[in-house]
Amino acid sequence: MSDTTDQVVDETTPVVEEVVEAAPEQEIDPVAALTADLQRLQAEYANYRKRVERDRAVAHETAIGSVLTELLATLDDIDRAAEHNELTGGFKAVADQIAAITTRFGLEKYGTEGDAFDPQIHEALLHDTSSEVTTPTASKILQPGYKYKERILRPARVAVTDPE
Helix, strand or coil: CCCCCCCCCCCCCCCCCCCCCCCCCCCCCHHHHHHHHHHHHHHHHHHHHHHHHHHHHHHHHHHHHHHHHHHHHHHHHHHHHHHCCCCCHHHHHHHHHHHHHHHHHCEEEECCCCCECCCCCEEEEEEEEECCCCCCEEEEEEECEEEECCEEEECEEEEEEEEC
């Protein structure tokens, strides 16, 4: 005897067929698709070029800042020689050329006596109090500060006088 049973569909029972309607296929214009791809690639390339130029400018400024930082000790020696009137003849001409070149590159010397003390641009080496000042003041410049394009290469080393 067989264990199989036949399923009999009653002829009176309606058979329901599922009909799934597919979304109408959109016709893709190959010219429009290629134009969109080209525009996207052009925008990506333009952004890449801008990023590379920005990175190149930052690397250029960093390199110049590094060279100028290495020259600071020499500039200090030249300043000390000038203070002692030892800068004469050919040495004065060389010192003037170095000063002109560093100025042309954008090196700025800062720090004058009497400026308000700013810990962002000054380094306090000595401290004193006085009734003659009302705010912390850089009363003596021990070593000038240098900056290049708003970047501090070396803070000004100063003696600070606070109010009593």
